[in-house]
Amino acid sequence: MRRGLLLILGFSFSLMTDLALSQCKVGFQSTGEGCIDVDECLPGERPICGQNGNCSNTNGSYMCICHQGYRMKSSNDLFSSEPCSDIKECLENKTMCGPHTRCIDTPGSHSCTCNSGFVPSNEKQPFLASDGVTCKDVDECLADSLICGKGGDCNNTEGSYKCVCNTGFSNYGIALAKCDELTCNNFAPEASPDQIPAKLDKALSLMRNACNALSNSHGPDGGQPDGEILLERLLLIIEQLLSAGPLNKNSAVSTFLKVVEDALRLIAPLLHKKSTRRSYNHTEVEILVERGQLAPKGEISLSSAHAHLDTHWETAAGDTAYPGFAAASLLTHKGLESSTNDSFQRLKEDHKHKGIRFSMNSKVVTVSVSNLNTTNLQKPVNFTFSHLVSTDENHSCVYWDARSAGGGWSTEGCEVVRSNANETECSCTHLSSFAVLMAMYELEDNFHLEVITWVGLSVSQLCLLLCVLTFLYCHSIQGTRNTIHLHLCVCLFIANLIFLAGISSTQNKVGCAVVAGLLHFFFLAAFCWMCLEGVQLYRMVVLVFNTTLRPLYMMAAGYGVPAIIVSVSAAIHPGGYGTDKHCWLLLKDGFIWSFFGPVCVIIMVNAFFFMITVWKLVDKFSSLNPDLTNLRKIKVFTVTAVAQLCVLGTMWIFGCFLFEETTNRPLEYIFTFLNSLQGTLLFVMHCLFSKQVRDEYGKLLSRCKSQKKKYSEFSSNQSSNSQAKSAQHTGESRI
Structure with missing residues (x-):
């Protein structure tokens, strides 16, 4: 029994000795000889300080040292598993790059660039704030003498410039836009005012006054006409004109359509919004405007209840010098088809349309863009017209040609892409006013009627x-x-x-x-x-x-x-x-x-x-x-x-x-x-x-009969006498 007690006491002493040796401090580990330091910075599966910091081992611990441009959110860098985060220098010191600059944060650093209209003093971008570089103003007027166009004067400002247009030119209140020549003569009074409706003459007067006011405003603050008000007044005049009934002459239709097209081209740059839509009883219009230093690109879609237009900003802006804006307009005339439903002379003169009778089957639309050269487009424009009457008859895509006989419909440059009973899609290589005609082949069986x-x-x-x-x-x-x-x-x-x-x-x-x-x-x-x-x-x-x-x-x-x-x-x-x-x-x-x-x-x-x-x-x-x-x-x-x-x-x-x-x-x-x-x-x-x-008829017939009878008796007597004479002559001859 004594031996058992001794054995238990020896086992307990050994256990207590092991426990005492195993209780090392944090950062140390136990060995047979005692506690030694643990190296936490040894390579492992994942760096303990992350990708943006270095680990430094210390006695019983370690320290994370962040790379330049990085830091920990907390101040404790010992035993911290928090990764090193990028320092947002541009947010913490917004003026670090100096005036007229833009600070850009980069991973672990930053860069500085000059604002538009300024260049760095060392002419190198980007640069660091510590480089001592400053941004100086660029004189755009010296760099490009035609930056405002031939009709404008350039005034340099800090970081920019301003175009002041001469009389007869305008940049439509856009200070950085080139000055374009205004064509106010398009709205000159008609040589024969009695040949056009009074309302149309009123529209000409409205647009002529607006164009002259724009021509005399010599800068962006020169009192340009308000585009929204001008558009409302124009549409009101068109509304009154179309509600009065059909225009009675093709020449009046030609003048009307040209005025509308030129007016939309003048009004569009004066509108403040990028997209403008108006709808009345007889008119519906949608206008898109893009402004900027670079010409816009991409597709455009304009629509109304009766038509849809698909084109491109490249078509609207044109190939010539970009003036700083581009605009596209689609105006639908509700009722003008009654004024143009007999204007098919050019179509009938074409042998291809011989024997075809035409009738309007869509509303008339006018397309206007800021580009003046739209006679031969590189990219065709597509229209989709809703039919006024659902029918499976053949349809033709036409535009209004004002060049001959006062004006009339023509298919030149337009073709049908697809057509069904309800709508027709057209493709045209020029811009004007367009519509869809129903082409009905005349009956050829006129023989019975002629007989x-x-x-x-x-x-x-x-x-x-x-x-x-x-x-x-x-x-x-x-x-x-x-x-x-x-x-x-x-x-x-x-x-x-x-x-x-x-x-x-x-x-x-x-x-x-x-x-x-x-x-x-x-x-x-x-x-x-x-x-x-x-x-x-x-x-x-x-x-x-x-x-x-x-x-x-x-x-x-x-x-x-x-x-x-x-x-x-x-x-x-x-x-x-x-x-x-x-x-x-x-x-x-x-x-x-x-x-x-x-x-x-x-x-x-x-x-x-x-x-x-x-x-x-x-x-x-x-x-x-x-x-x-x-x-x-x-x-x-x-x-x-x-x-x-x-x-x-x-x-x-x-x-x-x-x-x-x-x-x-x-x-x-x-x-x-x-x-x-x-x-x-x-x-x-x-x-x-x-x-x-x-x-009287009876007497006439009886006279004819009696004359015939007398003639018969006379003929008979003459025949007898002739025969007698013949016989007599024959006898004489025989004698």
């Missing part, structure tokens, strides 16, 4: 010729009504003859105008003679004595009135005679009403006289009037006169729509049928229905 026209009018002409001969040589019906019928038939005969020979002869413009003028005159004359018949019937019923009309008065009314109307019409609108498709009156500008207006008046006057005549006839038939025979004749005359007025009047009701661009076949057939019916109807009513004329 009906020629056969029907030939029959009508034959009947009219018979009427003229009857009224000339039938003595039993001579009188005032006969004279009226004679001249009515002569007018219709000549008018139909001209219609057959020249209605489609549009190749010669002068000849076509003459044909249209003659048709205008003779058809009006026919209506005037019908009106005279109504007046004559009224006089026959109402007046008891002196019911005849003097021939001089009838000639003055029948031919003088149409001559005056045609002369005045030709003097007011010389180009109103002859269209692209027919030798007839121009439908545009309301010129067609120089025919339909008088016709409507004549029909109403005639109807008035007929109603009074019928009323008087009914009144006299209801009374015990002894002259019933004469009244019955007048009744028949009235019925025939009303019938012929109905036929000729109804024919021209359909004729109102016959020469429209959207003429359809049913109207053409109805007009042709009624036109062919005129001569036949007049012959039947005034000749075949008249007992006196029938009697």
Whole structure:
């Protein structure tokens, strides 16, 4: 037992000795001989002081020493695992680089550069603040004598410069921009102000005043016009102009579109915002403006409810000297398509478009950029137009060409990229005003209509010729009504003859105008003679004595009135005679009403006289009037006169729509049928229905038969005598 206790005591003593030896201080480790220092700086998987510091071992510890330009956030650098962080010299000492400089922090250091408009004294960048380098001003005016352009003077300022523009030049309030020459002559008053609407002249005056004010402002603080206000006023004028109705001349459309394009080019640089959008009932515009020392690059997208434009800033800025800004505008005209829906002359002159009828199927848009040279773009611009009418018809991309005949649509430089029922995408190599046309191929099966026209009018002409001969040589019906019928038939005969020979002869413009003028005159004359018949019937019923009309008065009314109307019409609108498709009156500008207006008046006057005549006839038939025979004749005359007025009047009701661009076949057939019916109807009513004329025809036929009989007897006798003489001669010869 004693041995066991000794063993336990020895084990306990040994254990206590080991524990005493193992309790070394931090930074030391135990060995068999005691505690020794631990070297924490020995290479390991991860440096204890990080990448930006060095480790230094000490007795029982270590020290992290940061590289130059780095430090620890805490002040304790012993036993710290915190990495060394970069010192932000530029934040801690913002003036360390000196005036007119920019300090740039770099890992473990910094660098200094001079601000724009300054250069370092040692002409080397970057530099350190400790190098003793300073930044001095650059005199840009000496470095580049044309820095402000040919129309401006350069004033040097500390770190920059300022351009002061001469009269007639402007940099639109951008001090560092070159002075561009202003083209205020673009807004000069029109040589013929009566040829353009008053509102358009107001727009010219507005932009002319703004341009002159800009021309006289000699610097960025010289009182330039406010771009936003100027844009609002311009759009208000355009709104008033388009809401007043279609522009009545292509030249007015050309002037309007040019004013809008030039105005947007002038206004855009005056706008303060980079993007401006305005929308009204008749206009919608989006304008983008970029300013800066370097020309902008990249794509541009402008859009409205009816169109979308894709182009590039390089196109807007141009290849010439960059003035310090670039602008692009897209303006949609809501309603201008009605003013340009008949301006297809150039398209129709092109053989490629022969047999095609065009119609507007998009809104008209105007594109304006700050670049003045947009006639031949290196990068084409793309437009996407929404159709006014969804249709699968072919579509053409067109622009407004103001160079010929006052202006009109042309496909030159534009082509269709894609098209469906709802929209068309166009690509064009120039900028102007654009739209999409619906191209409808005309029907080629005109043979049946031409046959009906020629056969029907030939029959009508034959009947009219018979009427003229009857009224000339039938003595039993001579009188005032006969004279009226004679001249009515002569007018219709000549008018139909001209219609057959020249209605489609549009190749010669002068000849076509003459044909249209003659048709205008003779058809009006026919209506005037019908009106005279109504007046004559009224006089026959109402007046008891002196019911005849003097021939001089009838000639003055029948031919003088149409001559005056045609002369005045030709003097007011010389180009109103002859269209692209027919030798007839121009439908545009309301010129067609120089025919339909008088016709409507004549029909109403005639109807008035007929109603009074019928009323008087009914009144006299209801009374015990002894002259019933004469009244019955007048009744028949009235019925025939009303019938012929109905036929000729109804024919021209359909004729109102016959020469429209959207003429359809049913109207053409109805007009042709009624036109062919005129001569036949007049012959039947005034000749075949008249007992006196029938009697004259009977006498004429009987004379022809008797003459034929006499001729036959005479021929027979002559033949007998000849045979006898022949026999006699034969006998003599034989003797």
